[in-house]
Amino acid sequence: MIRSRVMHVVMAGALAAAPLALVGSSSAAPPPGPGYQCSSNDGPEEPNPIKIMIAGDSITNASAGDYTWPYWLWKDQDGRGANVDFVGRFQDTINANTREQGSRQYIDCDFDQDHEARPGVKLWTDPDNLPNGKFGFGSAANYQNNPVYPYYPGATSWIRGAVTAHTPDIIVLFAGGNDLARTSEEPELAGLNDQQIAAFVAGKLKGVIAQARLGNPDVDVVITTVPTTSATSRAGRYNALLPGVVSDLNTANARVVLATLPGWSNHTWDGVHPDAVGEVAIAAAIDDKLHAINPALFARPNPLPTPKIGPRMTAVLDPPALDGDNKVKLTWTLPFGSDRTVVYARNKSGNGPWVRKADLVLGSLRYYYPSVGTQACGTVYTLPQTPCTTYTVSGLSGGTEYEFMLASAKGLALSPDLRSAAVAATPTGPVGRIDAPAAVAGLHAVTVSWTNLGGVPGYDVQWRQGGTNVWKSTTSAGSSRVISSLVAGRAYAFRVKAQGTATWSTEVVAKPRANALAVGKKPVLTKVSGKKIRATWAASAGALKYQVQRRVKGGAWKVVATTTARTLVSKKLTKGKTYEFRIRPFDGDVGGAYSPTAKRKVS
Incomplete structure:
Protein backbone atom coordinates (compact mmCIF):
# COMPACT_ATOMS: atom_id res chain seq x y z
CA MET A 1 0.00 0.00 0.00
CA ILE A 2 1.01 3.63 -0.21
CA ARG A 3 3.40 4.66 2.53
CA SER A 4 3.57 8.04 4.19
CA ARG A 5 6.81 9.93 4.52
CA VAL A 6 8.85 8.49 7.33
CA MET A 7 11.63 9.41 9.72
CA HIS A 8 15.27 8.44 9.24
CA VAL A 9 15.34 9.33 5.56
CA VAL A 10 18.81 9.54 4.02
CA MET A 11 18.57 11.18 0.62
CA ALA A 12 21.28 10.98 -2.03
CA GLY A 13 21.98 14.67 -1.66
CA ALA A 14 21.72 14.84 2.10
CA LEU A 15 25.45 14.83 2.63
CA ALA A 16 27.63 17.45 1.02
CA ALA A 17 30.24 16.02 -1.31
CA ALA A 18 33.76 16.09 0.08
CA PRO A 19 36.87 16.08 -2.09
CA LEU A 20 38.92 12.92 -1.77
CA ALA A 21 41.61 14.78 0.10
CA LEU A 22 39.23 16.20 2.68
CA VAL A 23 37.40 14.75 5.61
CA GLY A 24 33.68 14.30 4.98
CA SER A 25 31.05 15.05 7.57
CA SER A 26 28.72 12.38 8.89
CA SER A 27 26.59 14.76 10.92
CA ALA A 28 23.63 14.69 8.51
CA ALA A 29 23.21 10.91 8.68
CA PRO A 30 21.55 8.76 11.30
CA PRO A 31 23.90 6.54 13.32
CA PRO A 32 25.10 3.65 11.12
CA GLY A 33 24.99 0.09 12.32
CA PRO A 34 23.00 -3.13 12.26
CA GLY A 35 20.18 -1.69 14.37
CA TYR A 36 19.07 0.95 11.86
CA GLN A 37 15.79 0.06 10.13
CA CYS A 38 13.29 2.03 8.10
CA SER A 39 10.09 2.57 10.03
CA SER A 40 6.96 2.98 7.97
CA ASN A 41 3.32 3.80 8.64
CA ASP A 42 0.27 3.38 6.47
CA GLY A 43 -0.56 6.67 4.85
CA PRO A 44 -3.69 8.05 3.26
CA GLU A 45 -4.47 6.65 -0.17
CA GLU A 46 -5.89 8.60 -3.04
CA PRO A 47 -9.00 6.92 -4.47
CA ASN A 48 -8.67 4.48 -7.37
CA PRO A 49 -4.88 4.18 -7.60
CA ILE A 50 -3.22 2.16 -10.35
CA LYS A 51 -2.00 -0.91 -8.47
CA ILE A 52 1.39 -2.24 -9.52
CA MET A 53 2.80 -5.50 -8.20
CA ILE A 54 6.55 -5.80 -8.64
CA ALA A 55 7.57 -9.47 -8.66
CA GLY A 56 11.14 -10.64 -9.01
CA ASP A 57 14.31 -12.12 -7.60
CA SER A 58 17.28 -10.61 -5.73
CA ILE A 59 17.79 -7.87 -8.32
CA THR A 60 14.35 -6.59 -7.36
CA ASN A 61 14.43 -7.51 -3.67
CA ALA A 62 17.88 -5.86 -3.45
CA SER A 63 19.84 -5.81 -0.18
CA ALA A 64 20.58 -3.62 2.79
CA GLY A 65 22.23 -0.37 1.80
CA ASP A 66 20.47 -0.12 -1.59
CA TYR A 67 17.94 2.35 -2.87
CA THR A 68 16.47 -0.50 -5.05
CA TRP A 69 15.18 -0.02 -8.57
CA PRO A 70 11.52 0.00 -7.31
CA TYR A 71 12.53 3.06 -5.27
CA TRP A 72 13.47 4.92 -8.46
CA LEU A 73 10.32 3.66 -10.20
CA TRP A 74 8.25 5.07 -7.31
CA LYS A 75 10.04 8.41 -7.53
CA ASP A 76 9.54 8.49 -11.31
CA GLN A 77 5.78 7.85 -10.95
CA ASP A 78 4.52 9.10 -7.57
CA GLY A 79 7.10 11.88 -7.51
CA ARG A 80 5.64 13.33 -10.73
CA GLY A 81 2.01 12.96 -9.70
CA ALA A 82 0.91 9.54 -10.90
CA ASN A 83 -1.70 7.93 -8.62
CA VAL A 84 0.03 4.60 -8.01
CA ASP A 85 0.04 2.01 -5.27
CA PHE A 86 2.73 -0.68 -5.11
CA VAL A 87 1.20 -3.89 -3.69
CA GLY A 88 2.58 -7.15 -2.37
CA ARG A 89 3.15 -9.26 0.73
CA PHE A 90 6.69 -8.02 1.48
CA GLN A 91 8.36 -4.74 2.36
CA ASP A 92 11.82 -6.04 3.26
CA THR A 93 15.19 -6.66 1.70
CA ILE A 94 18.07 -8.99 2.56
CA ASN A 95 21.30 -8.50 4.46
CA ALA A 96 23.85 -9.48 1.83
CA ASN A 97 26.52 -10.32 4.43
CA THR A 98 24.39 -12.68 6.53
CA ARG A 99 21.89 -13.72 3.84
CA GLU A 100 19.14 -13.06 6.38
CA GLN A 101 15.81 -11.84 5.03
CA GLY A 102 13.78 -9.20 6.84
CA SER A 103 16.01 -6.14 6.73
CA ARG A 104 14.48 -2.69 6.23
CA GLN A 105 17.81 -0.92 5.81
CA TYR A 106 17.09 1.09 2.67
CA ILE A 107 19.14 4.18 1.88
CA ASP A 108 15.94 6.21 1.65
CA CYS A 109 12.76 4.93 3.31
CA ASP A 110 10.50 7.39 1.50
CA PHE A 111 8.84 5.12 -1.06
CA ASP A 112 6.15 2.47 -1.22
CA GLN A 113 8.11 -0.61 -0.17
CA ASP A 114 5.46 -3.24 -0.95
CA HIS A 115 6.67 -5.89 -3.39
CA GLU A 116 6.49 -9.58 -4.25
CA ALA A 117 10.20 -10.44 -4.61
CA ARG A 118 12.50 -13.00 -2.97
CA PRO A 119 16.20 -13.68 -3.55
CA GLY A 120 16.85 -16.84 -5.54
CA VAL A 121 13.29 -17.15 -6.81
CA LYS A 122 12.67 -18.90 -10.10
CA LEU A 123 9.76 -18.71 -12.49
CA TRP A 124 8.70 -22.27 -11.75
CA THR A 125 10.29 -25.06 -9.76
CA ASP A 126 9.68 -27.85 -7.30
CA PRO A 127 8.45 -26.12 -4.11
CA ASP A 128 9.37 -28.96 -1.75
CA ASN A 129 12.95 -27.91 -1.04
CA LEU A 130 12.39 -24.58 0.66
CA PRO A 131 15.67 -24.52 2.69
CA ASN A 132 17.57 -24.11 -0.58
CA GLY A 133 15.26 -21.33 -1.73
CA LYS A 134 13.83 -23.49 -4.49
CA PHE A 135 10.46 -21.89 -4.98
CA GLY A 136 8.98 -20.18 -7.99
CA PHE A 137 6.14 -17.91 -9.03
CA GLY A 138 4.44 -20.77 -10.84
CA SER A 139 4.78 -23.12 -7.86
CA ALA A 140 2.41 -23.47 -4.94
CA ALA A 141 3.03 -21.10 -2.04
CA ASN A 142 1.46 -22.87 0.91
CA TYR A 143 4.47 -22.26 3.11
CA GLN A 144 4.31 -21.66 6.82
CA ASN A 145 2.87 -18.27 7.71
CA ASN A 146 6.31 -16.73 8.06
CA PRO A 147 6.79 -13.10 7.00
CA VAL A 148 9.85 -13.92 4.92
CA TYR A 149 8.14 -16.56 2.72
CA PRO A 150 5.31 -16.37 0.20
CA TYR A 151 2.13 -17.54 1.88
CA TYR A 152 -1.06 -17.88 -0.14
CA PRO A 153 -2.71 -21.06 1.18
CA GLY A 154 -5.07 -22.77 -1.24
CA ALA A 155 -3.71 -21.02 -4.33
CA THR A 156 -2.49 -23.22 -7.16
CA SER A 157 0.57 -21.00 -7.47
CA TRP A 158 2.37 -18.19 -5.68
CA ILE A 159 1.66 -15.71 -8.50
CA ARG A 160 -2.06 -16.62 -8.62
CA GLY A 161 -2.38 -16.22 -4.86
CA ALA A 162 -0.59 -12.88 -4.92
CA VAL A 163 -2.78 -11.53 -7.74
CA THR A 164 -5.95 -12.70 -5.98
CA ALA A 165 -4.88 -11.18 -2.66
CA HIS A 166 -3.52 -7.85 -3.86
CA THR A 167 -5.60 -7.25 -7.04
CA PRO A 168 -2.90 -5.49 -9.10
CA ASP A 169 -3.77 -3.76 -12.33
CA ILE A 170 -0.24 -4.32 -13.64
CA ILE A 171 2.41 -6.91 -12.78
CA VAL A 172 6.07 -6.10 -13.41
CA LEU A 173 7.68 -9.55 -13.62
CA PHE A 174 11.48 -9.45 -13.48
CA ALA A 175 12.60 -13.08 -13.16
CA GLY A 176 14.13 -15.93 -15.13
CA GLY A 177 17.80 -15.32 -14.41
CA ASN A 178 17.95 -17.96 -11.67
CA ASP A 179 16.18 -20.50 -13.89
CA LEU A 180 18.89 -19.99 -16.52
CA ALA A 181 21.83 -19.97 -14.11
CA ARG A 182 20.87 -22.78 -11.70
CA THR A 183 19.87 -25.50 -14.15
CA SER A 184 21.44 -28.34 -12.13
CA GLU A 185 18.56 -28.03 -9.64
CA GLU A 186 16.01 -29.09 -12.25
CA PRO A 187 16.28 -32.77 -13.35
CA GLU A 188 14.22 -32.14 -16.49
CA LEU A 189 16.97 -29.85 -17.83
CA ALA A 190 19.65 -32.54 -17.74
CA GLY A 191 21.24 -33.03 -21.15
CA LEU A 192 19.64 -30.00 -22.76
CA ASN A 193 21.76 -27.47 -24.67
CA ASP A 194 21.60 -23.71 -24.05
CA GLN A 195 18.97 -23.07 -26.73
CA GLN A 196 16.74 -25.83 -25.37
CA ILE A 197 17.14 -24.53 -21.80
CA ALA A 198 16.25 -21.00 -22.94
CA ALA A 199 13.12 -22.32 -24.69
CA PHE A 200 12.18 -24.33 -21.59
CA VAL A 201 12.45 -21.25 -19.34
CA ALA A 202 10.48 -19.13 -21.84
CA GLY A 203 7.75 -21.77 -21.64
CA LYS A 204 7.76 -21.47 -17.85
CA LEU A 205 7.38 -17.70 -18.20
CA LYS A 206 4.23 -18.30 -20.26
CA GLY A 207 3.00 -20.62 -17.53
CA VAL A 208 3.50 -17.97 -14.84
CA ILE A 209 1.53 -15.40 -16.87
CA ALA A 210 -1.24 -17.97 -17.36
CA GLN A 211 -1.34 -18.54 -13.59
CA ALA A 212 -1.51 -14.78 -12.98
CA ARG A 213 -4.50 -14.57 -15.32
CA LEU A 214 -6.28 -17.21 -13.24
CA GLY A 215 -6.16 -14.62 -10.46
CA ASN A 216 -7.29 -11.81 -12.79
CA PRO A 217 -7.87 -12.52 -16.49
CA ASP A 218 -7.46 -8.82 -17.33
CA VAL A 219 -4.20 -8.12 -15.51
CA ASP A 220 -1.53 -6.45 -17.63
CA VAL A 221 2.05 -7.73 -17.42
CA VAL A 222 5.42 -6.12 -18.07
CA ILE A 223 8.08 -8.78 -18.60
CA THR A 224 11.77 -7.95 -18.77
CA THR A 225 14.89 -9.25 -20.36
CA VAL A 226 17.37 -10.79 -17.93
CA PRO A 227 20.94 -9.54 -17.42
CA THR A 228 23.66 -11.28 -19.36
CA THR A 229 26.14 -10.90 -16.50
CA SER A 230 25.70 -14.60 -15.68
CA ALA A 231 24.68 -17.59 -17.82
CA THR A 232 25.54 -15.31 -20.74
CA SER A 233 24.78 -17.67 -23.63
CA ARG A 234 21.48 -18.86 -22.16
CA ALA A 235 20.43 -15.34 -21.17
CA GLY A 236 21.02 -14.01 -24.69
CA ARG A 237 19.08 -16.86 -26.23
CA TYR A 238 16.25 -16.48 -23.69
CA ASN A 239 16.00 -12.72 -24.29
CA ALA A 240 15.73 -13.37 -28.03
CA LEU A 241 12.65 -15.54 -27.39
CA LEU A 242 10.77 -12.93 -25.34
CA PRO A 243 9.24 -10.99 -28.28
CA GLY A 244 7.61 -14.30 -29.26
CA VAL A 245 6.19 -14.65 -25.74
CA VAL A 246 4.66 -11.18 -26.09
CA SER A 247 3.24 -12.03 -29.51
CA ASP A 248 1.67 -15.24 -28.21
CA LEU A 249 0.13 -13.81 -25.03
CA ASN A 250 -0.68 -10.14 -25.65
CA THR A 251 -4.40 -9.39 -26.00
CA ALA A 252 -6.52 -6.25 -26.09
CA ASN A 253 -7.83 -6.86 -22.57
CA ALA A 254 -4.72 -8.35 -20.98
CA ARG A 255 -1.62 -6.80 -22.41
CA VAL A 256 1.89 -8.24 -22.21
CA VAL A 257 4.75 -5.89 -23.05
CA LEU A 258 8.51 -6.40 -23.01
CA ALA A 259 10.91 -4.02 -21.26
CA THR A 260 14.35 -4.47 -22.77
CA LEU A 261 16.68 -3.60 -19.93
CA PRO A 262 20.04 -1.96 -20.61
CA GLY A 263 23.21 -3.79 -19.73
CA TRP A 264 24.56 -2.71 -16.38
CA SER A 265 27.75 -4.79 -16.09
CA ASN A 266 29.63 -1.55 -15.39
CA HIS A 267 27.11 -0.52 -12.75
CA THR A 268 26.95 -3.38 -10.26
CA TRP A 269 28.30 -3.82 -6.77
CA ASP A 270 29.10 -7.52 -7.20
CA GLY A 271 29.06 -8.21 -10.94
CA VAL A 272 25.30 -8.97 -11.05
CA HIS A 273 23.26 -6.77 -8.72
CA PRO A 274 22.97 -3.12 -9.77
CA ASP A 275 24.39 -0.14 -7.95
CA ALA A 276 22.35 3.07 -7.81
CA VAL A 277 23.16 4.02 -11.41
CA GLY A 278 22.11 0.57 -12.62
CA GLU A 279 18.90 0.79 -10.59
CA VAL A 280 17.99 4.07 -12.28
CA ALA A 281 18.52 2.50 -15.72
CA ILE A 282 16.25 -0.46 -14.90
CA ALA A 283 13.48 1.79 -13.58
CA ALA A 284 13.67 4.01 -16.67
CA ALA A 285 13.14 1.08 -19.05
CA ILE A 286 10.13 -0.09 -17.03
CA ASP A 287 8.73 3.46 -16.83
CA ASP A 288 8.45 3.50 -20.60
CA LYS A 289 6.46 0.26 -20.71
CA LEU A 290 4.14 1.31 -17.89
CA HIS A 291 3.38 4.46 -19.87
CA ALA A 292 2.68 2.34 -22.96
CA ILE A 293 0.13 0.32 -20.97
CA ASN A 294 -1.49 3.30 -19.26
CA PRO A 295 -0.83 6.90 -20.38
CA ALA A 296 -1.69 8.05 -16.83
CA LEU A 297 1.70 6.62 -15.88
CA PHE A 298 4.87 8.46 -16.81
CA ALA A 299 7.60 7.49 -19.23
CA ARG A 300 11.16 7.83 -18.05
CA PRO A 301 12.22 11.25 -16.76
CA ASN A 302 14.56 13.33 -18.85
CA PRO A 303 17.23 13.74 -17.67
CA LEU A 304 17.53 10.64 -15.55
CA PRO A 305 18.56 10.98 -11.91
CA THR A 306 22.31 10.76 -11.35
CA PRO A 307 22.76 9.26 -7.88
CA LYS A 308 26.10 8.68 -6.21
CA ILE A 309 27.01 5.03 -5.79
CA GLY A 310 28.10 3.31 -2.62
CA PRO A 311 26.92 3.81 0.96
CA ARG A 312 25.27 7.15 1.67
CA MET A 313 26.46 7.21 5.26
CA THR A 314 29.99 7.13 6.58
CA ALA A 315 31.76 4.74 8.89
CA THR A 426 50.87 10.08 17.50
CA PRO A 427 52.66 6.73 17.39
CA THR A 428 55.66 5.91 19.53
CA GLY A 429 58.93 4.54 18.19
CA PRO A 430 61.85 5.75 16.10
CA VAL A 431 61.63 8.21 13.24
CA GLY A 432 60.18 6.29 10.36
CA ARG A 433 60.61 6.03 6.67
CA ILE A 434 59.32 8.79 4.42
CA ASP A 435 56.48 7.78 2.17
CA ALA A 436 57.13 8.11 -1.55
CA PRO A 437 58.10 11.74 -2.21
CA ALA A 438 56.50 13.81 -4.94
CA ALA A 439 58.59 14.69 -8.00
CA VAL A 440 57.35 17.58 -10.15
CA ALA A 441 59.09 18.22 -13.44
CA GLY A 442 60.34 21.72 -14.22
CA LEU A 443 62.49 23.22 -16.97
CA HIS A 444 65.70 21.19 -16.88
CA ALA A 445 64.89 20.52 -13.23
CA VAL A 446 62.73 18.47 -10.88
CA THR A 447 61.30 19.62 -7.55
CA VAL A 448 61.29 16.79 -5.02
CA SER A 449 59.03 17.25 -1.98
CA TRP A 450 57.98 15.11 0.95
CA THR A 451 56.07 15.25 4.19
CA ASN A 452 58.12 16.73 7.01
CA LEU A 453 58.55 14.11 9.71
CA GLY A 454 59.41 16.64 12.38
CA GLY A 455 62.14 16.31 14.99
CA VAL A 456 64.91 15.48 12.50
CA PRO A 457 67.99 17.59 11.64
CA GLY A 458 67.42 17.44 7.89
CA TYR A 459 67.05 15.18 4.91
CA ASP A 460 69.32 13.46 2.41
CA VAL A 461 68.18 13.61 -1.21
CA GLN A 462 69.61 11.48 -4.01
CA TRP A 463 68.99 11.15 -7.71
CA ARG A 464 70.28 9.09 -10.63
CA GLN A 465 69.68 8.73 -14.32
CA GLY A 466 67.42 5.85 -15.25
CA GLY A 467 69.36 2.71 -16.14
CA THR A 468 72.38 3.62 -14.00
CA ASN A 469 73.30 2.90 -10.39
CA VAL A 470 75.35 6.05 -9.84
CA TRP A 471 73.62 8.23 -7.25
CA LYS A 472 74.26 11.93 -6.75
CA SER A 473 73.49 13.50 -3.39
CA THR A 474 72.42 16.72 -1.76
CA THR A 475 70.68 17.74 1.46
CA SER A 476 67.71 19.79 2.57
CA ALA A 477 66.73 21.33 5.88
CA GLY A 478 63.07 21.55 4.81
CA SER A 479 60.61 19.35 3.00
CA SER A 480 61.62 19.96 -0.62
CA ARG A 481 64.64 20.37 -2.89
CA VAL A 482 65.03 21.53 -6.49
CA ILE A 483 67.45 19.38 -8.49
CA SER A 484 68.60 21.43 -11.48
CA SER A 485 70.91 21.14 -14.53
CA LEU A 486 69.16 17.95 -15.64
CA VAL A 487 68.77 16.70 -19.19
CA ALA A 488 65.29 17.42 -20.55
CA GLY A 489 63.22 14.37 -21.32
CA ARG A 490 65.55 11.97 -19.54
CA ALA A 491 64.15 9.76 -16.76
CA TYR A 492 65.62 10.35 -13.30
CA ALA A 493 64.92 8.45 -10.09
CA PHE A 494 64.75 10.29 -6.75
CA ARG A 495 64.74 9.15 -3.13
CA VAL A 496 64.77 10.80 0.29
CA LYS A 497 65.52 9.81 3.87
CA ALA A 498 65.70 11.54 7.21
CA GLN A 499 69.27 12.22 8.33
CA GLY A 500 70.35 9.82 11.03
CA THR A 501 68.17 6.99 9.62
CA ALA A 502 69.12 4.19 7.26
CA THR A 503 65.93 3.63 5.27
CA TRP A 504 65.37 5.45 1.99
CA SER A 505 61.95 6.28 0.66
CA THR A 506 60.43 4.54 -2.31
CA GLU A 507 62.00 5.81 -5.52
CA VAL A 508 59.96 8.11 -7.72
CA VAL A 509 60.69 8.91 -11.35
CA ALA A 510 60.30 12.14 -13.28
CA LYS A 511 61.50 13.62 -16.58
CA PRO A 512 62.54 17.30 -16.66
CA ARG A 513 60.73 19.48 -19.18
CA ALA A 514 62.37 20.89 -22.28
CA ASN A 515 62.31 24.34 -23.81
CA ALA A 516 59.51 25.01 -26.27
CA LEU A 517 61.17 24.10 -29.56
CA ALA A 518 60.58 25.95 -32.80
CA VAL A 519 60.40 24.01 -36.05
CA GLY A 520 63.80 23.26 -37.51
CA LYS A 521 65.05 25.71 -40.13
CA LYS A 522 65.47 24.52 -43.72
CA PRO A 523 69.18 23.96 -44.33
CA VAL A 524 71.14 25.68 -47.09
CA LEU A 525 73.20 23.20 -49.15
CA THR A 526 76.40 24.20 -50.91
CA LYS A 527 78.95 22.30 -52.96
CA VAL A 528 82.26 21.39 -51.35
CA SER A 529 85.19 20.00 -53.34
CA GLY A 530 85.71 16.27 -53.18
CA LYS A 531 82.03 15.42 -53.91
CA LYS A 532 80.86 16.70 -50.55
CA ILE A 533 77.94 18.92 -49.47
CA ARG A 534 77.93 21.50 -46.71
CA ALA A 535 74.64 21.96 -44.82
CA THR A 536 74.13 25.21 -42.92
CA TRP A 537 71.04 26.23 -40.98
CA ALA A 538 69.73 28.98 -38.76
CA ALA A 539 69.20 28.55 -35.01
CA SER A 540 65.85 27.22 -33.76
CA ALA A 541 64.45 28.84 -30.63
CA GLY A 542 64.91 26.62 -27.58
CA ALA A 543 67.31 24.18 -29.25
CA LEU A 544 70.55 23.14 -27.51
CA LYS A 545 71.64 20.74 -30.25
CA TYR A 546 70.60 19.56 -33.71
CA GLN A 547 70.17 16.21 -35.40
CA VAL A 548 71.13 16.07 -39.08
CA GLN A 549 69.42 13.49 -41.28
CA ARG A 550 70.25 12.60 -44.90
CA ARG A 551 69.01 10.28 -47.59
CA VAL A 552 69.36 9.58 -51.26
CA LYS A 553 66.24 11.08 -52.81
CA GLY A 554 63.34 8.67 -52.29
CA GLY A 555 65.30 6.44 -49.90
CA ALA A 556 65.23 5.97 -46.11
CA TRP A 557 66.40 8.72 -43.78
CA LYS A 558 69.59 8.18 -41.76
CA VAL A 559 70.94 10.15 -38.82
CA VAL A 560 74.41 11.34 -39.85
CA ALA A 561 75.24 13.60 -36.92
CA THR A 562 74.06 15.25 -33.70
CA THR A 563 75.85 18.52 -33.09
CA THR A 564 75.70 21.80 -31.17
CA ALA A 565 77.05 23.59 -34.26
CA ARG A 566 74.87 24.86 -37.09
CA THR A 567 76.90 23.59 -40.02
CA LEU A 568 78.06 20.18 -41.20
CA VAL A 569 80.16 18.93 -44.11
CA SER A 570 79.19 15.52 -45.44
CA LYS A 571 81.55 12.68 -46.21
CA LYS A 572 82.33 11.90 -49.84
CA LEU A 573 79.10 11.25 -51.74
CA THR A 574 78.25 9.53 -55.04
CA LYS A 575 78.47 11.65 -58.16
CA GLY A 576 75.21 12.05 -60.07
CA LYS A 577 72.91 11.28 -57.13
CA THR A 578 70.56 13.77 -55.50
CA TYR A 579 70.74 13.96 -51.70
CA GLU A 580 68.16 15.39 -49.30
CA PHE A 581 68.89 16.89 -45.89
CA ARG A 582 66.68 17.91 -42.95
CA ILE A 583 67.35 19.24 -39.46
CA ARG A 584 65.64 18.38 -36.17
CA PRO A 585 66.18 20.65 -33.13
CA PHE A 586 66.69 19.04 -29.70
CA ASP A 587 66.71 20.09 -26.08
CA GLY A 588 68.25 17.19 -24.21
CA ASP A 589 66.35 14.05 -25.18
CA VAL A 590 63.33 15.96 -26.45
CA GLY A 591 63.14 16.52 -30.18
CA GLY A 592 61.18 19.17 -32.06
CA ALA A 593 59.64 19.13 -35.53
CA TYR A 594 61.76 18.40 -38.61
CA SER A 595 62.76 21.23 -40.89
CA PRO A 596 61.59 21.42 -44.48
CA THR A 597 63.74 19.24 -46.75
CA ALA A 598 66.57 20.67 -48.85
CA LYS A 599 68.14 18.77 -51.78
CA ARG A 600 71.21 18.97 -53.97
CA LYS A 601 72.72 16.85 -56.75
CA VAL A 602 76.39 15.87 -56.48
CA SER A 603 78.24 16.93 -59.62
Missing part, protein backbone atom coordinates in the same frame (compact mmCIF):
# COMPACT_ATOMS: atom_id res chain seq x y z
CA VAL A 316 32.38 5.95 12.43
CA LEU A 317 35.96 5.64 13.68
CA ASP A 318 36.57 4.85 17.35
CA PRO A 319 39.43 6.65 19.13
CA PRO A 320 42.64 5.10 17.74
CA ALA A 321 44.94 2.96 19.84
CA LEU A 322 48.74 2.71 19.75
CA ASP A 323 49.75 -0.80 18.76
CA GLY A 324 53.49 -0.88 19.40
CA ASP A 325 56.20 1.24 17.86
CA ASN A 326 55.30 3.02 14.64
CA LYS A 327 51.79 1.54 14.53
CA VAL A 328 48.23 2.76 15.13
CA LYS A 329 45.25 0.42 15.43
CA LEU A 330 41.93 1.63 14.02
CA THR A 331 38.48 0.20 14.75
CA TRP A 332 35.18 1.41 13.35
CA THR A 333 31.47 0.82 12.88
CA LEU A 334 30.37 0.26 9.30
CA PRO A 335 27.36 2.06 7.81
CA PHE A 336 24.58 -0.38 6.99
CA GLY A 337 25.01 -2.19 3.71
CA SER A 338 28.75 -1.59 3.63
CA ASP A 339 31.14 -4.52 3.36
CA ARG A 340 34.35 -2.80 2.24
CA THR A 341 36.55 -0.10 3.78
CA VAL A 342 39.39 1.97 2.35
CA VAL A 343 41.79 3.33 4.97
CA TYR A 344 43.54 6.68 4.43
CA ALA A 345 46.26 8.30 6.53
CA ARG A 346 48.24 11.52 6.39
CA ASN A 347 51.06 13.19 8.27
CA LYS A 348 49.19 15.89 10.15
CA SER A 349 52.36 17.42 11.62
CA GLY A 350 53.74 18.04 8.14
CA ASN A 351 50.36 18.84 6.56
CA GLY A 352 50.93 15.93 4.18
CA PRO A 353 48.55 14.55 1.55
CA TRP A 354 46.08 11.73 2.21
CA VAL A 355 47.58 8.36 1.27
CA ARG A 356 45.58 5.15 0.75
CA LYS A 357 46.91 2.58 3.23
CA ALA A 358 44.55 -0.37 2.78
CA ASP A 359 41.47 -1.55 0.87
CA LEU A 360 39.69 -4.20 2.93
CA VAL A 361 37.18 -6.29 0.96
CA LEU A 362 35.14 -9.44 1.60
CA GLY A 363 36.75 -12.72 0.67
CA SER A 364 33.88 -13.49 -1.70
CA LEU A 365 34.46 -10.28 -3.69
CA ARG A 366 38.23 -10.85 -3.77
CA TYR A 367 37.60 -14.36 -5.11
CA TYR A 368 35.74 -13.09 -8.16
CA TYR A 369 37.68 -9.82 -8.49
CA PRO A 370 41.27 -10.59 -7.38
CA SER A 371 42.51 -7.14 -8.42
CA VAL A 372 40.08 -5.38 -6.05
CA GLY A 373 41.36 -4.51 -2.60
CA THR A 374 44.59 -5.17 -0.74
CA GLN A 375 43.31 -7.53 1.94
CA ALA A 376 40.40 -10.00 2.08
CA CYS A 377 38.19 -10.32 5.15
CA GLY A 378 36.59 -13.69 5.81
CA THR A 379 36.48 -16.77 3.62
CA VAL A 380 34.77 -17.11 0.28
CA TYR A 381 31.72 -19.21 1.10
CA THR A 382 31.36 -19.09 4.88
CA LEU A 383 28.27 -17.29 6.15
CA PRO A 384 27.87 -14.83 7.59
CA GLN A 385 30.42 -12.87 5.63
CA THR A 386 32.22 -10.69 8.15
CA PRO A 387 33.57 -7.36 6.87
CA CYS A 388 36.72 -5.94 8.40
CA THR A 389 36.15 -3.40 11.15
CA THR A 390 39.72 -3.10 12.38
CA TYR A 391 43.11 -2.42 10.79
CA THR A 392 46.59 -1.57 12.08
CA VAL A 393 48.45 1.09 10.10
CA SER A 394 52.18 0.38 10.30
CA GLY A 395 55.35 2.02 9.01
CA LEU A 396 54.58 5.34 10.69
CA SER A 397 57.15 7.74 12.08
CA GLY A 398 57.47 7.86 15.84
CA GLY A 399 56.65 11.21 17.45
CA THR A 400 54.73 12.44 14.38
CA GLU A 401 50.99 13.15 14.57
CA TYR A 402 48.89 11.40 11.93
CA GLU A 403 45.26 11.63 10.89
CA PHE A 404 43.16 8.71 9.67
CA MET A 405 39.86 8.50 7.82
CA LEU A 406 37.79 5.90 5.99
CA ALA A 407 35.83 5.54 2.77
CA SER A 408 33.06 2.95 2.72
CA ALA A 409 31.89 0.76 -0.14
CA LYS A 410 29.39 -1.92 -0.96
CA GLY A 411 31.44 -4.35 -3.01
CA LEU A 412 32.56 -2.66 -6.21
CA ALA A 413 30.49 0.45 -5.43
CA LEU A 414 32.95 2.70 -3.62
CA SER A 415 31.43 5.92 -2.37
CA PRO A 416 33.05 8.69 -4.43
CA ASP A 417 32.20 11.59 -2.17
CA LEU A 418 31.82 10.60 1.48
CA ARG A 419 34.57 10.12 4.05
CA SER A 420 34.43 9.51 7.77
CA ALA A 421 35.38 12.16 10.26
CA ALA A 422 39.13 11.99 10.87
CA VAL A 423 40.80 10.81 14.05
CA ALA A 424 44.37 11.63 15.09
CA ALA A 425 47.14 9.72 16.88
